[in-house]
Amino acid sequence: MSTSQRPLLITGVEFVDGSGGDLLIIDGAFVDPDRAPADVERVDATGLLALPGLVDPHTHLREPGREDTETIATGTAAAARGGFTAVAAMANTQPVTDTAEAAEFVHDTAIREGAAKVQPVGAVSKGLAGEELAELGLMARSRAGVRMFSDDGRCVADPLLMRRALEYVRAFDGVIAQHAQDPRLAGPGACCHEGEISGRLGLGGWPAVAESVIVARDVQLAELTGSRLHVCHVSTAESVEVLRWAKQRGIRVSAEVTPHHLLLTTDEVLGYDPTYKVNPPLRPAEDVQALRQALVDGTIDAVGTDHAPHARQDKEHAFADAAFGMLGLETALGVVIETMIDSGLIDWFRLVEVMSAAPARILGLSDQGQPLVEGSPGNLTLIDPGARARVDAGDSLSLSRNNPWHGRDLPDPVQLTVWSGRITYRRS
Numbered sequence: 001m002s003t004s005q006r007p008l009l010i011t012g013v014e015f016v017d018g019s020g021g022d023l024l025i026i027d028g029a030f031v032d033p034d035r036a037p038a039d040v041e042r043v044d045a046t047g048l049l050a051l052p053g054l055v056d057p058h059t060h061l062r063e064p065g066r067e068d069t070e071t072i073a074t075g076t077a078a079a080a081r082g083g084f085t086a087v088a089a090m091a092n093t094q095p096v097t098d099t100a101e102a103a104e105f106v107h108d109t110a111i112r113e114g115a116a117k118v119q120p121v122g123a124v125s126k127g128l129a130g131e132e133l134a135e136l137g138l139m140a141r142s143r144a145g146v147r148m149f150s151d152d153g154r155c156v157a158d159p160l161l162m163r164r165a166l167e168y169v170r171a172f173d174g175v176i177a178q179h180a181q182d183p184r185l186a187g188p189g190a191c192c193h194e195g196e197i198s199g200r201l202g203l204g205g206w207p208a209v210a211e212s213v214i215v216a217r218d219v220q221l222a223e224l225t226g227s228r229l230h231v232c233h234v235s236t237a238e239s240v241e242v243l244r245w246a247k248q249r250g251i252r253v254s255a256e257v258t259p260h261h262l263l264l265t266t267d268e269v270l271g272y273d274p275t276y277k278v279n280p281p282l283r284p285a286e287d288v289q290a291l292r293q294a295l296v297d298g299t300i301d302a303v304g305t306d307h308a309p310h311a312r313q314d315k316e317h318a319f320a321d322a323a324f325g326m327l328g329l330e331t332a333l334g335v336v337i338e339t340m341i342d343s344g345l346i347d348w349f350r351l352v353e354v355m356s357a358a359p360a361r362i363l364g365l366s367d368q369g370q371p372l373v374e375g376s377p378g379n380l381t382l383i384d385p386g387a388r389a390r391v392d393a394g395d396s397l398s399l400s401r402n403n404p405w406h407g408r409d410l411p412d413p414v415q416l417t418v419w420s421g422r423i424t425y426r427r428s
């Protein structure tokens with residue numbers, strides 16, 4: 001990524017602590033704004049709030065393999081529009097990102113074409129088959145510097161394989177990110193939260209226990225091995241209780257929640273609209289409340305978008321046959337403002353923690369999630385917290401249109417995003 005762009009002076013900024021001032025970025029880092037050279041690009045940020053660049057620990061960029069649904073270029077452009085300066089790219093690509101060469105392909109492509117930093121996530125098992133460990137060490141030592149490993153989309157269901165993966169990554173402080181879905185309790189036909197609605201609609205039930213039994217198993221394996229476990233897309237109150245217990249015991253576990261699980265419930269499925277088919281499924285209101293509270297009290301550390309682009313032909317099927325997944329990068333901040341800030345549940349300091357600092361720490365990204373101070377890398381997003389818009393799925397930088405927020409009025413805050421001193425998104 002070139003840092004030869006012009007110095008960038010952003011004036012009239014407001015910071016989350018209520019103070020104001022200017023920001024100057026030279027050669028990709030914040031420097032004393034009084035040292036602005038004559039040849040500087042100016043941005044007037046009067047009335048705007050500056051946040052550190054957001055970091056997404058859970059994105060599907062689909063390259064290589066399904067470039068018809070998203071590419072590294074389009075996915076990171078959507079990320080930048082959402083205020084993100086870094087994303088973790090999940091391994092369920094085609095071919096699977098389960099070798100050093102595959103991880104380096106993603107890494108190198110992102111450097112050439114990305115509008116945000118892309119941290120490749122390596123597969124835990126070869127081909128996501130859940131049988132044999134992938135080349136974890138070679139991926140870690142590659143120039144992609146993989147630290148997070150996940151079979152997301154699939155659960156690492158074999159407890160011994162999960163134990164071995166945790167033991168293996170301990171040597172380099174890696175982290176195993178689990179897609180917690182017991183394949184026997186929530187098998188291939190499971191596509192709707194198991195309860196009154198799945199019964200009424202005749203859809204395969206995906207019981208909460210199928211997630212929490214895996215979380216309960218894996219936090220004990222994390223304690224046994226002393227390794228870091230990250231729980232992807234927590235969706236149930238039961239999993240929150242297990243996580244609370246594990247954190248009280250000092251187990252090295254982190255967890256993320258998606259924007260859609262913070263706002264949408266199983267009721268969205270009543271119309272059989274496959275846009276709302278997602279893994280794990282949307283849950284009842286009681287789970288939504290438990291997830292919000294967990295994000296408040298630190299039981300859940302971070303927001304992960306689980307941005308999952310799909311082609312029209314893969315979504316336009318009967319609910320039971322449609323692909324799982326929703327877009328999330330461009331709307332994530334708006335949904336978190338709607339559910340957590342405007343409701344008074346968290347303040348801006350906590351939002352910065354859960355959408356920037358904590359994801360960066362979990363991923364081991366020292367050049368992301370940093371405060372907006374001299375010496376920090378020049379990663380920020382400027383937002384208008386009061387701006388709102390009606391979401392239009394057709395107005396998106398993603399190649400895909402499976403947007404669960406289409407037609408809804410939501411905060412639409414992002415005005416400018418800067419990654420290492422380079423403007424990667426500017427609202428026109």
Ligand SMILES: NC(=O)N[C@@H](CC(=O)O)C(=O)O
Nearest residue numbers: 060152153278279308324325
């Ligand atoms: N979260 C989703 O609903 N979909 C994800 C993977 C997954 O099934 O978890 C995808 O890659 O499409």
